[in-house]
Amino acid sequence: MPAPVNASDTDILALLRDGYSNLRISRELHVDKTRVARLRRKYDIPNVTLQPLTLEEKWATRTKLIDGGHLEWLGERAGATSTPVMRYKEASYSPAAIAFEKKHGRPPQGYVKAECEYPHCVAPDHVNDEAGRQEARRKVRAERGLGDLPTQCVRGHDQAEHGRLEPDGSAYCGMCKVLDKRAQRDPSMPRRIKPRATSLEEAFRLRAKPIDGGHVRWTGPITNTTPNLRYRGANHSAYRIAFRLHYGRVPEGQARPVCGVPGCLAGGHLEDRPMRQRTASLFNAIFGA
Ligand SMILES: [Zn+2]
Ligand SMILES: [Zn+2]
Ligand SMILES: [Zn+2]
Incomplete structure (x- = not known):
């Protein structure tokens, strides 16, 4: 038998907010059921009868709408940049990625981040994935009349695969960027080639x-x-x-x-x-x- 753990109120509250029942929590944390029930009443957390919260429901309980239509993340954050994270069923999720999927109905391609001025905003309308950012940049490029995208970079990489755009619509080669980064770490690699306009x-x-x-x-x-x-x-x-x-x-x-x-x-x-x-x-x- 595992030794009883002295679970803290915070541990119990975390599971309550995840939507688990008093019985389930008392079993998992080896705590008295009445203690769980007391905390539920104290923090006014509604009783659950059947299912724990879905991923999206849990996400919703940790967001707060603020001025400007931004969504502040009230849950956990990680790393030096205080990036929002959310644990669900022992896995870790990006709240921004959940916001993206909520809006687009599909998983994001590449890294999801907010495009508004509010840091780490998780409003579904304010986040974008790599594919969406590139699409928006293609529009900027068209508006600025920067011309067709090149088919090859100066090193001959296929731009259908590696072509990327900067926020201002100018083109760069994603592969060259990776190689340049590697070269900066490794002095034996050839020197960086300056990015060039394609026309x-x-x-x-x-x-x-x-x-x-x-x-x-x-x-x-x-x-x-x-x-x-x-x-x-x-x-x-x-x-x-x-x-x-x-x-x-x-x-x-x-x-x-x-x-x-x-x-x-x-x-x-x-x-x-x-x-x-x-x-x-x-x-x-x-x-x-
Ligand atoms: Zn925002
Ligand atoms: Zn003039
Ligand atoms: Zn290249």
Whole structure:
């Protein structure tokens, strides 16, 4: 016979909250049934007649709705990052993953985490899995017009399998990232290859930052007052690329902003020589030469 354990109120409460009956708890913890019943009354935990809580029910008893529609996790946490965890029938679960499955009706693919500003939020509407994050990033990529995804990375890995996107929609190779991480730990491995844009357009858009008023600021280098885009070893005027992306044709002569914001790269704010000449003749026609 196992020696009777002196179970604490906390132990008993944990099982009560898991939905076990007084009898079951008294047997499992070797405690007096009346002590269990007393605690149940004291903490106002309803009597159970049949089943203990399901995984999802247990999850629900440990969440609290707070301002902003976030769900705070009241249960156990683990590790230095205080990540919510939930034990159920002697296994450990991620409350965020349960929230994901509740919303999507399928198990998550990859790591589930909250995408809202509330740390470790477990609101089903606020969590996403790796597949969902990649899908959202594909939309960001499409909105920013970063172009089709590459089929191969610079090292020749198949991007249908290893292609991943950053939150800003730029593409990277998941396999290269793994290899780079390994290389950082192992100095005998080849040095890291810098991530590269997969097209001139993508390289341009990654450095062109929209600002207030519909203007676009260049975050890359500027050479002799011209925003410069270096791509695959060649230098390009970012003005010319912005012009071409907007008007669908190569500018004649110099393309320059006419909006009054120096260095602006908004396609519609740029004019090339024929356009400047037209503007000038229009001006003369209205106001006289
Ligand atoms: Zn949230
Ligand atoms: Zn790669
Ligand atoms: Zn502008």
